[in-house]
Amino acid sequence: MTKPTMIDLFAGCGGMTLGFADEGFVPVLAVEWDRSAAATYAANFGEEHVIAGDIAGVRDVVIPPADLMIGGPPCQGFSNLGLKRLDDPRNQLWREYMRFIMKARPQVFVIENVDRFSKSPEFQMLTDEVERGMLKNYELSFGVLNAADFGVAQRRRRTIVIGSRVGKIELPSPTHARSPEPGSGLMPWRTVRDRIGGLPTRPGSTELPESVTEFFGEAMPGVFKGLDIHFRRDPRPLSLERYSYVPPGGGRFDVPTELLPRCWREKPTGTTDVMGRMRWDFPSHTIRTEFFKPEKGSYLHPQWVPDQRRRDDDRIFIKGDPNLSVDRVVTHFEASLLQDFPEDYQWVGSKIAIAKQIGNAVPSGLARAIARQVRPYIA
Incomplete structure (x- = not known):
């Protein structure tokens, strides 16, 4: 047929x-x-x-x-x-x-x-x-x-x-x-664990590999696939401190007030899923084009283990164990898997271009x- x-x-x-x-x-x-x-x-x-x-x-x-x-x-x-x-x-x-x-x-x-x-x-x-x-x-x-x-x-x-x-x-x-x-x-429902469980939690590189291929008569970065796009970002120490307080399913309201940026301190209501952490045993939120920015949604890696407690203004804050928690956003590779692309799918473009492709798919x-x-x- x-x-x-x-x-x-x-x-x-x-x-x-x-x-x-x-x-x-x-x-x-x-x-x-x-x-x-x-x-x-x-x-x-x-x-x-x-x-x-x-x-x-x-x-x-x-x-x-x-x-x-x-x-x-x-x-x-x-x-x-x-x-x-x-x-x-x-x-x-x-x-x-x-x-x-x-x-x-x-x-x-x-x-x-x-x-x-x-x-x-x-x-x-x-x-x-x-x-x-x-x-x-x-x-x-x-x-x-x-x-x-x-x-x-x-x-x-x-x-x-x-x-x-x-x-x-x-x-x-x-x-x-x-x-x-x-x-x-x-x-x-299939879960985040089903798609990204078992991947290296601490990628070794912050960049794409050096590679160029011609498409439509133009040289473009790529072709990349699999762990090629499993790279990390290097957040500032203040950002890492913020991430460490966010448990799975949590978000910006779990971060101590003194660590929040001024715009969030002055806006105690509103968007709840920003700086959120995924949950291993639940599907992710929508993967958008700027999934590499934790302030844009629930894009923190789901692995988190409580470490210590402290009280501040009658609230109890639980900090993640830095040796056991993964305080970073999902990588491009992880985001592509959550978008249901196969592991060997091939990608062309810069880091930002590929993120846009993944989020729009x-x-x-x-x-x-x-x-x-x-x-x-x-x-």
């Missing part, structure tokens, strides 16, 4: 393609404007079908027919973390997605986006096109899925839209749960679940 073909738009470093390729789909075109991300995609799936450039510049004549189209138009314009500007040009890139649908005529298309996407004006415009416009031959299913419910060791909520002209396709049902009921057939386990749901409908 001929394997179904697919196009990946806004492909990033290939997380979504990875999940669909695992289920037998063959990529025939990928478009990604970030050249480092496009190079990472090319390192893993081949350069010959990759366009590293602006999707608006891709001519109709080079768009091949495909059975499936996947992709996630950039979400920064209406993300809960950003400004909701209707005139943000990034919000209009979904129109390019529709142009590709009209040219490639896929049997099915899949859109992945932020959890609030279904409440956005752009989503309403998309549904209008399905009801009475260019996409009127397609039926939509949509909803918010949690990657942890599909075997990913990360709680990451994303809106998934499936459009089909071969019969309505419902979203996949969870395969995992936090506390599965007996007889439900569901498996327990679709966990392949979530993509695989969608691919398994879609595959039986494609002739």
Whole structure:
């Protein structure tokens, strides 16, 4: 049986393609404007079908027919973390997605986006096109899925839209749960330990190896894989002191007041998960693009052993044992594993570029679940 073909738009470093390729789909075109991300995609799936450039510049004549189209138009314009500007040009890139649908005529298309996407004006415009416009031959299913419910060791909520002209396709049902009921057939959530347990806790280097490879006629750092991206940062002594007080599942409120930066001392309420520590036996929080900054979320390594107690203003602070606790953020390698990339996945770019690729990716386990749901409908 001929394997179904697919196009990946806004492909990033290939997380979504990875999940669909695992289920037998063959990529025939990928478009990604970030050249480092496009190079990472090319390192893993081949350069010959990759366009590293602006999707608006891709001519109709080079768009091949495909059975499936996947992709996630950039979400920064209406993300809960950003400004909701209707005139943000990034919000209009979904129109390019529709142009590709009209040219490639896929049997099915899949859109992945932020959890609030279904409440956005752009989503309403998309549904209008399905009801009475260019996409009127397609039926939509949509909803918010949690990657942890599909075997990913990360709680990451994303809106998934499936459009089909071969019969309505419902979203996949969870395969995992936090506390599965007996007889439900569901498996327990995968944990941080499942993915990064056993890795070296104290990486020897703070840098990527020296390596350069050419992609799209340009020399780029890489290709790196596995322990190549398992490098550490060197925090200041004050930062290490702060980290040492944070237990698994804890955060900035566990740090003694006198050690907090002024902005946090003067804001006793608000964000709770910053400077947080992961838990070994639970999925991680969402891995974002700046996971290497502890002030951005719960990114401290989960290994922590209490050391001593002291009382301050009627509060008891428990400090981690510096000989047994791992007071650092997760490495790029650990973050990639929590994003469900395989250990031998290949990476191209600078440290910051690779972190951005990891944080922006679709966990392949979530993509695989969608691919398994879609595959039986494609002739």
